[in-house]
Amino acid sequence: MSAEPVVQHLREQHDAVFERLNAFLRLPSVSTDPAYAQGMADTRAFLVDWLKRIGLNDVQLLDGGGQPAVYGAWLGAPGAPTIIVYGHYDVQPPDPLALWKTPPFEPTVRDGRLYARGASDVKGSTTIAIETVAAFLAVQGRCPVNIKLFIEGEEETGSPSLHEIVRRYGDLLKADAMISADGGRASPTVPTINVGARGLTKLELVVRTAAKELHSGRYGGSVRNALHELAAIVASLHDSEGAIAIPALMDAVAPLGERDRRDTAALPFDEVAFVADVGGIAAGEPGFTIRERLTLRPAIDVNGMWGGYTGAGSKTVIPDEARAKITIRLAPGQDPEQVAQALKDHILAAARPGVAVRFETIGGGSPASTLAADHPLVQAATSVLQATSGQEPVHVRLGATVPITAIFKEMLDLDTLMFGFNLPDEDVHAPNEFFHIPSIALGLRAWPLLLQELAQFPPSAFRQDGR
Amino acid sequence: MSAEPVVQHLREQHDAVFERLNAFLRLPSVSTDPAYAQGMADTRAFLVDWLKRIGLNDVQLLDGGGQPAVYGAWLGAPGAPTIIVYGHYDVQPPDPLALWKTPPFEPTVRDGRLYARGASDVKGSTTIAIETVAAFLAVQGRCPVNIKLFIEGEEETGSPSLHEIVRRYGDLLKADAMISADGGRASPTVPTINVGARGLTKLELVVRTAAKELHSGRYGGSVRNALHELAAIVASLHDSEGAIAIPALMDAVAPLGERDRRDTAALPFDEVAFVADVGGIAAGEPGFTIRERLTLRPAIDVNGMWGGYTGAGSKTVIPDEARAKITIRLAPGQDPEQVAQALKDHILAAARPGVAVRFETIGGGSPASTLAADHPLVQAATSVLQATSGQEPVHVRLGATVPITAIFKEMLDLDTLMFGFNLPDEDVHAPNEFFHIPSIALGLRAWPLLLQELAQFPPSAFRQDGR
Numbered sequence: 019m020s021a022e023p024v025v026q027h028l029r030e031q032h033d034a035v036f037e038r039l040n041a042f043l044r045l046p047s048v049s050t051d052p053a054y055a056q057g058m059a060d061t062r063a064f065l066v067d068w069l070k071r072i073g074l075n076d077v078q079l080l081d082g083g084g085q086p087a088v089y090g091a092w093l094g095a096p097g098a099p100t101i102i103v104y105g106h107y108d109v110q111p112p113d114p115l116a117l118w119k120t121p122p123f124e125p126t127v128r129d130g131r132l133y134a135r136g137a138s139d140v141k142g143s144t145t146i147a148i149e150t151v152a153a154f155l156a157v158q159g160r161c162p163v164n165i166k167l168f169i170e171g172e173e174e175t176g177s178p179s180l181h182e183i184v185r186r187y188g189d190l191l192k193a194d195a196m197i198s199a200d201g202g203r204a205s206p207t208v209p210t211i212n213v214g215a216r217g218l219t220k221l222e223l224v225v226r227t228a229a230k231e232l233h234s235g236r237y238g239g240s241v242r243n244a245l246h247e248l249a250a251i252v253a254s255l256h257d258s259e260g261a262i263a264i265p266a267l268m269d270a271v272a273p274l275g276e277r278d279r280r281d282t283a284a285l286p287f288d289e290v291a292f293v294a295d296v297g298g299i300a301a302g303e304p305g306f307t308i309r310e311r312l313t314l315r316p317a318i319d320v321n322g323m324w325g326g327y328t329g330a331g332s333k334t335v336i337p338d339e340a341r342a343k344i345t346i347r348l349a350p351g352q353d354p355e356q357v358a359q360a361l362k363d364h365i366l367a368a369a370r371p372g373v374a375v376r377f378e379t380i381g382g383g384s385p386a387s388t389l390a391a392d393h394p395l396v397q398a399a400t401s402v403l404q405a406t407s408g409q410e411p412v413h414v415r416l417g418a419t420v421p422i423t424a425i426f427k428e429m430l431d432l433d434t435l436m437f438g439f440n441l442p443d444e445d446v447h448a449p450n451e452f453f454h455i456p457s458i459a460l461g462l463r464a465w466p467l468l469l470q471e472l473a474q475f476p477p478s479a480f481r482q483d484g485r
Numbered sequence: 486m487s488a489e490p491v492v493q494h495l496r497e498q499h500d501a502v503f504e505r506l507n508a509f510l511r512l513p514s515v516s517t518d519p520a521y522a523q524g525m526a527d528t529r530a531f532l533v534d535w536l537k538r539i540g541l542n543d544v545q546l547l548d549g550g551g552q553p554a555v556y557g558a559w560l561g562a563p564g565a566p567t568i569i570v571y572g573h574y575d576v577q578p579p580d581p582l583a584l585w586k587t588p589p590f591e592p593t594v595r596d597g598r599l600y601a602r603g604a605s606d607v608k609g610s611t612t613i614a615i616e617t618v619a620a621f622l623a624v625q626g627r628c629p630v631n632i633k634l635f636i637e638g639e640e641e642t643g644s645p646s647l648h649e650i651v652r653r654y655g656d657l658l659k660a661d662a663m664i665s666a667d668g669g670r671a672s673p674t675v676p677t678i679n680v681g682a683r684g685l686t687k688l689e690l691v692v693r694t695a696a697k698e699l700h701s702g703r704y705g706g707s708v709r710n711a712l713h714e715l716a717a718i719v720a721s722l723h724d725s726e727g728a729i730a731i732p733a734l735m736d737a738v739a740p741l742g743e744r745d746r747r748d749t750a751a752l753p754f755d756e757v758a759f760v761a762d763v764g765g766i767a768a769g770e771p772g773f774t775i776r777e778r779l780t781l782r783p784a785i786d787v788n789g790m791w792g793g794y795t796g797a798g799s800k801t802v803i804p805d806e807a808r809a810k811i812t813i814r815l816a817p818g819q820d821p822e823q824v825a826q827a828l829k830d831h832i833l834a835a836a837r838p839g840v841a842v843r844f845e846t847i848g849g850g851s852p853a854s855t856l857a858a859d860h861p862l863v864q865a866a867t868s869v870l871q872a873t874s875g876q877e878p879v880h881v882r883l884g885a886t887v888p889i890t891a892i893f894k895e896m897l898d899l900d901t902l903m904f905g906f907n908l909p910d911e912d913v914h915a916p917n918e919f920f921h922i923p924s925i926a927l928g929l930r931a932w933p934l935l936l937q938e939l940a941q942f943p944p945s946a947f948r949q950d951g952r
Contacts, residue, residue, distance in 0.1 A: 049798075050796070050797060050798030050799065050800065051796060051797050051798065052797065110800060111794070111796060111800060113794075113796065175798050175799065176799065216702065218702075218801070220799055222799075227765065227766055228763050228764050228765040228766070229763055229764025229765075230584075230763060230764070230912070230915055230916070231914070231915045231916070232763055232765065232914075232915065233885065233913050233914040233915065234784065234786040234788065234812055234814065234885075234914075235683065235685075235814060235883070235884045235885020235886055236779070236884050236885055236909060236913070237763070237765065237779070237884075238779070238784030238785075238786050238814045238884060239769045239770065239778040239779055239782055239783070239784030239814065239884070240759070240760065240765075240767065240768070240769050240775045240778055240779055240784075241760055241763070241765035241766055241767060241768055241769075242727060242765065242766040242768045243786050243787060245719065245787040245788075245789075245790045245809075246719060246720070246722070246723060246727075246786075246787060248716070248790075249715070249716040249717075249718075249719035249720045249787070249790070250716075250720045251716075252712065252713060252716035252720075253713070253716045253717045253719075253720035255713070256713060258837065260709060260713075292707070293707065293708060296695050296696055296697060296699055296704070296708075297695050297696025297697070297805075298694065298695040298696075298699065298704065298707075298708035298709065299694050299695070299708055299709040299837075299838075299839035299840060300707065300708060301707070301708060301709045301837075302706045302707050302708075303706065308707045311706040311707055312703070312704070312705070312706055312707055315706055316706070317701065317705030317706030317707075318705075319701040319705050319710050319713075319801075319802075319803050320710060320712040320713060320716070320793065320804075321701065321712075321793050321794050321799065321800055321801060321802050321803075321804070322712075322792070322793035322794040322795045322796075322800070322802075322804070323712045323715075323716070323790065323791065323792055323793060323795075323807070324790065324791040324792075324795045325789070325790055325791075326787065326788050326789035326790060326810070327578070327580075327788050327789040327810065328789045328790075328791045328808075328810075329517070329518060329578060329580070329789075330517060330518050330519065331516075331517030331518065331642050332517065332642065332643065332687055332689075332788065332810055332812060332846070333517065333577060333578060333788055333789070333810075333914065334685070334786075334788060334812050334885075334886075334914060335786075335788050335789075335914055335915070336786050336788075337787075337788070337789070338764075340790070341795075342712075343793070343794060343795075343799055343800075345701055345799060345801050347701065347702060347705045347706065370725065370766075370768075371766075372766035373766060379799070416702065417702045417703050417704075417705060417706070418700065418701075418702020418703055418801075419702055419801075442703055445697065446700050446703070447698070447700045447701075447800065447801060447802050448697055448698040448699065448700065448802070449697070449698070
């Protein structure tokens with residue numbers, strides 16, 4: 019069977035798809051902040067209803083003790099591969115709210131862009147995936163492959179209960195491969211296939227220098243100040259060029275191979291424009307291109323840091339406590355726990371005598387992932403992108419982290435193809451996040467072709483170890 | 486005339502005085518935060534009413550464009566000195582509110598202490614001053630000296646409009662000397678006379694590294710992070726011992742003389758206990774005792790620092806902006822503007838190429854003040870403290886800053902005796918601020934004797950330059 023009638027159907031349904039995406043975006047599904055618990059629950063109810071309406075079976079919440087995932091299946095293609103289709107319904111917090119031109123949960127069209135929190139990351143591409151399955155069932159009454167839709171609710175918080183979900187529902191989630199709606203395109207003009215992603219781990223740090231906040235007139239010049247001490251610790255993480263200054267943390271990083279260098283160089287990438295477009299200041303590890311650093315080298319970023327008086331006016335205090343939230347992007351070869359431990363050891367060694375350092379979160383997350391170049395997922399994606407773009411797709415890696423790929427590989431031996439349609443300029447995790455509206459039509463064409471293409475491989479071909 | 490009947494009257498009135506102090510403390514007069522504008526206005530109305538009721542004349546608000554001061558006078562002693570009695574009605578913000586055992590604006594007695602924001606700094610001592618004048622007028626129908634009560638409303642914000650108030654009301658404020666209810670006792674057992682204070686200046690710093698917040702997966706390892714850059718700047722302000730690492734800022738600091746060293750050493754002071762009592766970590770400039778550092782050497786403290794995501798959970802961003810509020814305690818010899826400029830120059834030099842640094846507040850404040858040892862104010866205080874304690878008072882300097890003393894010296898050529906009764910352990914500027922209740926009775930005895938003593942000097946004797 020050809021996927022063309024399905025593609026045609028989706029073309030005709032574009033406005034209705036767009037409306038459903040907007041309804042999805044109106045739901046404030048911020049997973050990290052308990053204040054949004056109702057928005058999370060509403061979004062799950064919305065998805066359950068949606069998956070049932072398009073004809074999926076066994077629709078249910080998969081609860082691992084955190085934010086449940088939403089699941090639905092169509093398993094009517096015996097002998098064909100079984101594909102988990104992954105997306106996530108949770109989004110980043112919208113703050114700072116004052117910087118949004120239009121409210122984050124009121125999707126708004128401006129200049130061919132759909133502005134809303136989660137539009138790019140990743141409700142847009144998740145909607146493309148759901149609508150593709152819906153169209154196959156509506157037009158042909160069947161899908162070319164068996165489908166298990168898995169829409170996660172904790173991607174933005176590092177998937178804390180995903181291990182437990184997969185443990186509890188391992189039988190339900192058995193499959194031959196996964197396609198992820200997360201992990202987008204690297205370029206608007208060159209077709210790319212994501213063959214890997216950096217990993218992520220984290221650490222939250224509390225520095226204490228006294229039992230209470232002190233008056234700077236009465237103690238200034240005689241005691242340590244928690245902000246000075248935190249600053250000294252943070253300043254010690256990188257050298258003046260911006261490279262990580264913790265040798266133990268770099269030990270296990272895999273050296274770049276020839277193929278890595280060649281693939282990275284194959285993507286048209288204007289380093290100067292990349293930095294200038296966001297008004298940034300280029301910095302980082304010498305000896306690597308920016309794309310190499312972004313995808314194949316680790317990075318430490320302090321995501322938040324605070325202490326003392328931050329209100330209006332001034333307050334002459336010596337703060338007794340200061341905090342920093344730190345995340346580390348992991349390169350291939352690095353183990354999240356080992357890296358977090360190396361960072362912790364460095365911080366403890368950097369703290370001056372007497373300074374109390376406590377770690378509120380440490381470790382977790384996931385290692386970097388890599389998909390072999392001759393994997394059926396890559397072959398199928400190559401065919402689809404050749405057909406839709408007329409160009410040879412370039413292999414790229416993501417700098418961002420999708421913990422799901424590592425967890426599903428580890429626990430269910432599934433490889434993942436990232437096939438999202440978001441683009442790098444869409445201000446994810448920042449105010450005024452948007453989704454390029456033409457990406458919806460592109461995705462709705464490519465996804466049906468991909469499912470059709472995957473049907474040509476026997477289920478056993480999808481396991482890298484077994485080939 | 487003897488002050489003894491006045492002292493006796495105040496002893497009998499102790500409970501009524503205590504009630505009036507409590508009413509004063511219930512008014513939330515936080516000057517730095519516009520949210521407390523009504524509390525400030527209510528406090529001014531309360532003071533105007535109080536000063537009128539005790540029999541002061543010409544009671545009025547002195548408005549310099551900021552928080553007005555409250556003024557009232559009794560000028561019925563021709564030929565006697567005219568003394569400005571200074572206090573302030575504004576208090577520090579009460580946050581962090583969660584750490585208060587009882588609400589900051591509900592004065593509460595526990596263990597001989599009166600807990601409330603402003604109890605120590607400085608509504609307690611301001612009340613002693615007002616009640617002393619009230620008692621003279623009630624008992625004798627007159628005061629031994631001419632009195633001009635001046636209750637400021639901006640002490641906790643560095644007195645931004647005090648210059649303008651003194652400029653506008655210079656004629657009204659003409660006097661021979663000032664006694665300040667601010668600037669307390671250095672020890673509960675040894676009588677002390679404050680003969681000076683450190684100055685204060687400040688700077689608020691904004692570091693920018695990009696046009697917007699960036700996703701750490703997409704940019705991590707390729708660009709500067711505002712928090713890393715702010716940390717590097719803050720870490721450069723001090724050396725590892727905690728001494729200021731900015732030579733240009735130390736240039737004008739007056740070297741310690743023999744008298745300075747001797748006076749400082751004369752006060753019983755347990756350096757280890759001083760730091761241990763607040764769970765602190767001793768640090769600072771080598772070659773000086775802690776008290777020398779606290780009173781005769783400058784100190785830089787970052788009072789607040791923040792940037793990026795500070796909410797619950799994690800957010801994988803590279804912050805584009807970070808901020809720090811910095812204040813500098815000034816030693817004798819230092820000029821506030823020159824010091825702020827030296828700090829600014831250092832920060833600009835420390836910022837890495839491309840990092841944008843903006844200063845939102847810079848300079849202002851006041852230099853350190855010093856009162857000569859043979860000044861009539863010191864002689865009068867010496868007599869009073871000898872009489873009330875039976876001990877020889879020790880000369881001390883304050884580490885904290887009272888801008889009023891510098892401004893009145895500069896603009897009206899008035900010297901100031903600090904004669905507050907607060908003690909160093911009273912958690913000023915911090916949660917659970919309190920005032921030792923026995924200090925009220927001590928103050929109500931010493932203040933009448935002091936006014937009586939000052940009446941013995943001719944007005945011309947109070948000008949240091951003219952003696």
